[in-house]
Amino acid sequence: MSLFDSLIAGLSLVASFEAFFALFAGICIGVVGGAIPGLSATMAVALTLPFTFSLQPITGILLLLGVYKGGIFGGSIPAILIKTPGTPASSATILDGFPLAEKGEAGRALGMALWASCTADLISNLALILFAGWLASFALSFGPPEFFALILFSLTIIAGVSGESLLRGALSAMLGLLLATVGLDLVYGTNRFTFGDPNMMGGLNFIAVLIGLFAIPEIIAMAWNPTAHLGKARALGKTKVTFADYKRSFKSIVRGSLIGVFLGSIPGIGAAPSAFLSYSEARRKSPNKENFGKGEIEGVAASEAGNNGVAGATLIPLLALGVPGDVITAIIIGAFMIHGLQPGPMMFVLNVDIIYGLFIGLIVSSVFLFIVGSVAIKGFKFVADVPKRILMPAVLVLCIYGVFAVNNNIFDVGVMFVMGWVGYVMMRHHVPAAPFLIAFILGPLLEDNFRQAMLMSGSDPMILLRGPITWFFWALTVITIVAIIRGIARKAPAT
Amino acid sequence: MKKTTLTATILLGAAFGATAALAEYPERAINMVIPYGAGGATDISARTIAEPLGDAVGQPLIMANVTGAGGATGSVAVQNAKADGYTMLFARVGSHSVNPAMKATLPYTLDDFRFVTVYEINPVACAVTPASGINSMDDLVAKVNEGGVSYSSSGVGSLLHLAGAMVLKEFGVEDPLTAATHIPQKGGGAAATAVLNGTATFLCTNSSALASFVANGQLKPLMVTTPEPVVGFDAPTANDLGKEKLNKLVGWTGIAGPDDLPDDVAAKWGEWMATATQDAKFNETMSARGSVIELMNPVDANAFIQGQFEIFRDLVDELGMRIEG
Numbered sequence: 014m015s016l017f018d019s020l021i022a023g024l025s026l027v028a029s030f031e032a033f034f035a036l037f038a039g040i041c042i043g044v045v046g047g048a049i050p051g052l053s054a055t056m057a058v059a060l061t062l063p064f065t066f067s068l069q070p071i072t073g074i075l076l077l078l079g080v081y082k083g084g085i086f087g088g089s090i091p092a093i094l095i096k097t098p099g100t101p102a103s104s105a106t107i108l109d110g111f112p113l114a115e116k117g118e119a120g121r122a123l124g125m126a127l128w129a130s131c132t133a134d135l136i137s138n139l140a141l142i143l144f145a146g147w148l149a150s151f152a153l154s155f156g157p158p159e160f161f162a163l164i165l166f167s168l169t170i171i172a173g174v175s176g177e178s179l180l181r182g183a184l185s186a187m188l189g190l191l192l193a194t195v196g197l198d199l200v201y202g203t204n205r206f207t208f209g210d211p212n213m214m215g216g217l218n219f220i221a222v223l224i225g226l227f228a229i230p231e232i233i234a235m236a237w238n239p240t241a242h243l244g245k246a247r248a249l250g251k252t253k254v255t256f257a258d259y260k261r262s263f264k265s266i267v268r269g270s271l272i273g274v275f276l277g278s279i280p281g282i283g284a285a286p287s288a289f290l291s292y293s294e295a296r297r298k299s300p301n302k303e304n305f306g307k308g309e310i311e312g313v314a315a316s317e318a319g320n321n322g323v324a325g326a327t328l329i330p331l332l333a334l335g336v337p338g339d340v341i342t343a344i345i346i347g348a349f350m351i352h353g354l355q356p357g358p359m360m361f362v363l364n365v366d367i368i369y370g371l372f373i374g375l376i377v378s379s380v381f382l383f384i385v386g387s388v389a390i391k392g393f394k395f396v397a398d399v400p401k402r403i404l405m406p407a408v409l410v411l412c413i414y415g416v417f418a419v420n421n422n423i424f425d426v427g428v429m430f431v432m433g434w435v436g437y438v439m440m441r442h443h444v445p446a447a448p449f450l451i452a453f454i455l456g457p458l459l460e461d462n463f464r465q466a467m468l469m470s471g472s473d474p475m476i477l478l479r480g481p482i483t484w485f486f487w488a489l490t491v492i493t494i495v496a497i498i499r500g501i502a503r504k505a506p507a508t
Numbered sequence: 509m510k511k512t513t514l515t516a517t518i519l520l521g522a523a524f525g526a527t528a529a530l531a532e533y534p535e536r537a538i539n540m541v542i543p544y545g546a547g548g549a550t551d552i553s554a555r556t557i558a559e560p561l562g563d564a565v566g567q568p569l570i571m572a573n574v575t576g577a578g579g580a581t582g583s584v585a586v587q588n589a590k591a592d593g594y595t596m597l598f599a600r601v602g603s604h605s606v607n608p609a610m611k612a613t614l615p616y617t618l619d620d621f622r623f624v625t626v627y628e629i630n631p632v633a634c635a636v637t638p639a640s641g642i643n644s645m646d647d648l649v650a651k652v653n654e655g656g657v658s659y660s661s662s663g664v665g666s667l668l669h670l671a672g673a674m675v676l677k678e679f680g681v682e683d684p685l686t687a688a689t690h691i692p693q694k695g696g697g698a699a700a701t702a703v704l705n706g707t708a709t710f711l712c713t714n715s716s717a718l719a720s721f722v723a724n725g726q727l728k729p730l731m732v733t734t735p736e737p738v739v740g741f742d743a744p745t746a747n748d749l750g751k752e753k754l755n756k757l758v759g760w761t762g763i764a765g766p767d768d769l770p771d772d773v774a775a776k777w778g779e780w781m782a783t784a785t786q787d788a789k790f791n792e793t794m795s796a797r798g799s800v801i802e803l804m805n806p807v808d809a810n811a812f813i814q815g816q817f818e819i820f821r822d823l824v825d826e827l828g829m830r831i832e833g
Contacts, residue, residue, distance in 0.1 A: 059546030059573070063555050066793070156707045197577055199692055202664025202831045204613060211584040211615040215576020280701055334704065335720045337697045344546050346697075350720065351552065353796045357724030421541075421572040422581070461694065468691045469658065469707060 023369025026071050035072045036374055039079020040385045046080065047087025048393060050097040050224060050408070050415045054084025058344050070352035071367055075374045077345050082134060082324050082378055085284060086386055089126040089317055094119060094396045095408050097228035101219060102284035102320040104450055105292045107227060108174065109305065109312030116308050117252070119397035120390070124254030125310050126317045127386040129266045131379050133318040136270035137277065137325030138375040141332075148278040148326070149333035155279050157465035158477050162486035163279075164459045167286055167451075169493040173293025174447040176306050179501065182448040185439065189452030192217055199461050200468070212424040220419045221428040222453060224412050229433025230440045232412075235405045254310075262314035265295040269315045273322015280330045280338040281458075284323040289451055291319025325375060332356050332368065533773055537568040539595045540763075543582025543603050545575045548696070549714060553628055553761045554598040556794060560787035564780040578665055579603030580614060587620045591766040593773035599623065599764040601630075601667050605813055609820035610665045612832045618817055621764040623809040624777035627785055629800045630759035631734040632671055633741055634712040635727040637703060645730050645749060648710060649679045658689035660699040660708035665831060666692075668699055671712035671757055674823055675731075678751045685827055703727065714759045715741060716798035733757045738798065756819050762809055774806045 027033070039061070046057030061080050065073030088100030093110035106126060113122035140148070155163075168186075175182020195206045196216030207213035259266075269291030276287040295315030296305040305312050327338040335357035337343035349356050354364060361368055396404070416429045436446055463477075470476035477483060540558070544550040555571060562569045574582035583603050589595035599621065608618050636642045642651060651657050661668035669690060676684035691708045693699045696717050702708045704726060715738050721727040722741060729743035733754045737745055746754035763777065784790065785803045794801055804812055824830050 055546075062546065066556075153705045156702075156705050197664070199694070200664065202611065202692075211577070211580055214615075215581050218576075281698060334701075335724060335726070336701045336704065340545070343548070343695075343697055347546075347548075347552050350716075350797055351556075351793060355720030355723045357720050357726060359724040420576070420581075421574050422585070465691055465693070465702075465707065468689055471689075 019365050019369045020373075022366035023371075023373050026366050026370035027075070027373050029072075031069070032072050032075055032370075032374065033377065035068065035076040036079045036378055037381050037385070039076040039081075040083035040378065040381050041079075043080040043083020043085075044087035044090075044385055044389045045083075047084035047099045047103075048090040048389070050091050050095075050099055050228065050411050052099070052415055052418065053220060054081060054088060054100040054102070055340050055344070056419065057084045058341050062344055062348060065348050066351055070349075070354060071370045071374070073348055073352065074345065074367075074371065075378075077348055078328075078371075078375065079378060079381070081341055081345070082321070082382055083385065085320055085324050086127065086130040086317070086382060087389070088320075089130070089313075090123065090389065090393050093122045093126065093313070094393065095228065095404065096231050097224060097408065097412065101223055101454075102288055102323070103316070104223060104227070104285055104447070105174075105288035105316035105319065106313055108292065108316070108447060109307075109309045110316075112306070112308035113310065113313065114397055117397075118308070119252075120394050121252040121254050121258070121310065122313050123390045123394055125258060125262065125313050127383065127390060128254060128259050129262065129269070129314040129317040130321040130386070131383045132266050133270040133273055133321035134324060134382060135376075135379040136267065137274050137322045138372075138379060139325075140274040140278075141325045141328050141375070142372050145329050145333050148274075148329050152279045152330050153334065154480075154482060157462040157469060158479050159482045159486070160279075160281070160462040161459065161466055161477060162483040162490070163282075164455050164462065166486045166490045166493070167290060167455055168459070169490060169497070170286075170289050170293040170451055171448040172493075172497045173296050174289065174306075174445065174451065176445045177443070179497070181442075181444045185444050185446065186448040186452040188435075189449035190456040192222070193453045193456035194460075200464050212422065216457075217428055217432075218416070218420060218422075218425045219453070221416045221425040222432050223450065224416055225429040225432025226436040226446045226449060228408060228412050229429065230436040230446075232405050232409050233433060233437045234440070235401060239402060258310050259314075262311045265291070265298070265311050265315040266318040268294060268298075269318030270322035273319050273324075274326040277323035277326025277338065278329040280334075280336050283339040283454075284320040285454055286451070287323050288316045288319035289447070291315045291322070328371075328375075332360065332371075333358065335360075533593055533776060534565060534567045536594070537570050538565065538593070539570050539572060541582045541586050541595065541597045542571060542573045543575065543579035543597065544573070544600065546573055549630070549716060549759075550579075550598055550600045550761060552797070553794070553799070556790055557627060557784060560784040560790050561780060564783040578607055578663055580607065580616070583621075584615050586764070587616045587766060589766055591768040591770070593765060593769060593776075595765070596624075596777075597621070597764045599762045599813075601759045601761075601816075602665070604762075604764070605817045605820055606667050606670050607665045609817055609824050610670065610829055610831055612830055618814065620767050622767050622769040622774060622806070623762050623764045623813055624769070624774045624806045625781045626760050626762035626804040626809040626812055627781055627801065628761040628794060629734075629802045630714040630716055630761075630798070631732050631738050631800065632667070632712055632754075632757050632759060633715040633718050633722075633732045633738065633743065634671075634675055634710055634730045635703065635718050635722065636710045636730060637706070638725065638728045639706075640709060640728075642710070642730070643728075645675075645679055645744075648730060649676070649681060651709070652676060652681055652684075652687050655687070657687070657710070658691050658708045660691050660693050660702035660711045662696040662699045662713075663692050663694060667759055668696070668711060668713045670820060670823070670829075672710070673827060673829065674757055674820075675712050675733075675754065677823065677827070678754055683827075685829065700727070712757075714798075719798050734800070740798070753819075756816055760812075760816075762804075762813070778805045 088103035586597035659672035
């Protein structure tokens with residue numbers, strides 16, 4: 014069957030009101046679900062899954078993909094407005110999105126988030142359609158040693174998000190690495206720092222830590238000093254993103270999208286590290302580096318491009334190899350199997366109509382996301398106008414509800430509050446929270462892959478240098494560290 | 509935001525309802541705890557049975573994923589719940605026979621639960637990549653004796669972990685723990701990926717988790733553990749190879765309550781499950797995923813799980829696989 018025939022077959026499959034409606038509805042559900050702190054894109058997809066059982070395969074899968082894409086964008090709305098990432102992937106968006114909202118430019122930040130998301134989404138989908146096979150075979154050459162080198166390199170992001178003081182950032186990262194060790198040991202299965210509590214055996218819940226670290230300190234600060242914010246202009250804004258903003262950030266958006274495509278196509282990393290990597294690269298390359306973290310529109314663009322760039326690319330290992338790249342695609346793969354579809358190389362032969370149907374649906378989804386997102390921004394941005402004394406209690410209720418709902422476990426709510434106080438103390442002492450989060454995400458990956466690599470080689474460390482991919486990342490790591498040290502050395506005489 | 513408030517109100521209402529006295533069971537919604545994450549084998553199985561089961565029960569079933577620690581977190585939640593039949597658990601081979609057999613410090617034992625049914629059996633299959641040049645179990649065992657063979661699992665104390673060791677042991681490898689390296693991964697998907705990308709040599713897991721890789725020619729099945737062949741798996745059964753003992757090495761999903769669950773409640777579940785498993789759509793969906801529907805009443809279910817647990821425990825003792833601390 015030629016490409017044209019495949020396209021026609023795909024088109025005939027999706028060219029129904031039902032399929033497009035499902036996609037559209039999915040994006041709406043996703044944006045709203047993502048915008049509710051704690052509900053996260055993952056849970057929105059999981060909640061939608063049972064509804065797809067009775068639908069046509071293509072309709073059901075498009076519904077889930079819509080929820081996924083909508084959710085990843087929706088997460089940026091509360092990240093910008095109330096400093097609470099709606100979904101872990103949008104934690105990087107806080108860094109510059111929230112300062113922009115504080116300056117009364119919420120509308121501009123939200124607009125940029127949407128434009129960057131849609132652009133990255135489109136690039137990611139095109140990458141999936143054009144390079145799926147090539148990227149999939151590349152992803153398969155990633156074993157534990159390659160992962161270890163990649164994640165080691167990613168840890169250098171910490172320098173990029175530490176703000177004023179690298180030492181404080183490193184302290185924050187150490188704390189994150191320490192807390193990430195709680196739970197079961199990967200290789201021996203023994204309890205680590207669980208203190209005999211079964212709730213700790215699974216490790217600290219990621220969403221609870223995330224919300225505790227970012228949202229709760231703001232609320233505590235508000236309760237501590239309820240009138241501190243009075244007199245500061247937060248009124249919203251009518252500000253809109255301009256085409257000049259977009260043009261200025263375009264390079265960062267494309268770079269972020271490509272980082273997203275690359276990290277998304279490798280199973281097991283996910284959207285949050287990609288967003289942070291994209292952010293730190295944008296900061297490194299930017300002429301007004303100093304402004305990052307204080308409300309730089311390009312920072313929002315880079316973060317959102319980084320996380321939405323992953324969304325299309327995670328389907329590469331799913332469709333081409335039958336391997337889920339993250340938690341969300343693991344749920345989506347379940348939907349394929351329920352309908353008797355078996356993702357993998359043979360699907361491109363046996364169900365080529367479904368594959369092309371999905372491709373068409375995905376391209377359309379970028380457009381739908383733009384429409385739904387624009388409407389959502391209009392609705393949500395008035396949140397920025399709500400007086401803080403009313404907004405904050407409402408945020409607190411949402412956070413508690415959301416964190417409880419992740420795992421139906423009250424213990425997680427406790428974790429959130431403890432982390433909230435930790436976050437508050439860190440905030441008072443100007444210790445940045447972002448390095449903590451990055452270390453908390455990457456720490457376990459680093460450890461697990463290192464230990465898996467050691468198991469593979471019988472504890473011979475040379476395996477960590479086993480091929481060109483590892484050499485590449487080791488070289489990048491060394492170059493970055495040298496650059497950081499030189500940066501410090503240059504700054505030192507000045508102060 | 510309005511929707512959230514509404515949901516919260518409903519949840520609160522449900523919480524108050526929980527204090528009402530037991531009249532004719534069930535007089536209100538039943539909480540069903542799934543101890544594994546959304547989209548996994550247990551989750552899909554649970555949500556597929558929930559539909560016909562809800563009709564049979566006549567009350568809503570509230571499905572909640574309580575995940576963590578290989579199913580332990582969710583299991584503990586039900587272990588500590590009131591034994592009134594309003595909090596039940598979807599128990600799974602990992603959480604309720606492998607883990608109790610392997611982990612000394614697990615916060616629960618099998619005696620803390622009363623099983624009301626087992627409704628699904630998942631055959632286990634062992635597979636390698638076609639590129640490995642291994643074509644049969646004999647080839648695999650020969651390679652193991654040469655050294656350098658490893659197997660992946662979804663984590664320590666998972667079915668896959670035990671299965672790899674048990675299969676090698678049955679095929680005459682004296683000390684499978686040192687002869688082959690166990691490389692744990694995080695989750696079943698990662699375990700299959702590890703074999704695909706050459707990190708590990710083979711894995712033994714539920715046939716449903718391997719079906720798409722086998723159909724796509726990415727993995728080659730060497731054996732299935734059931735007496736009957738598995739559709740789509742061009743591989744001998746354990747019985748063909750004269751290893752009947754491996755028939756016990758199967759996955760399963762069942763439903764359990766706390767250990768002091770009243771007899772009449774358990775009997776009710778037996779009836780409901782008999783009705784629910786008749787549902788045509790349920791059977792169709794489950795078989796499409798490679799499961800065998802096999803309904804057990806409360807007595808048989810307890811005996812089956814206890815029997816499997818004892819075999820696993822003896823193996824763990826013999827090989828010294830117990831996890832202390």
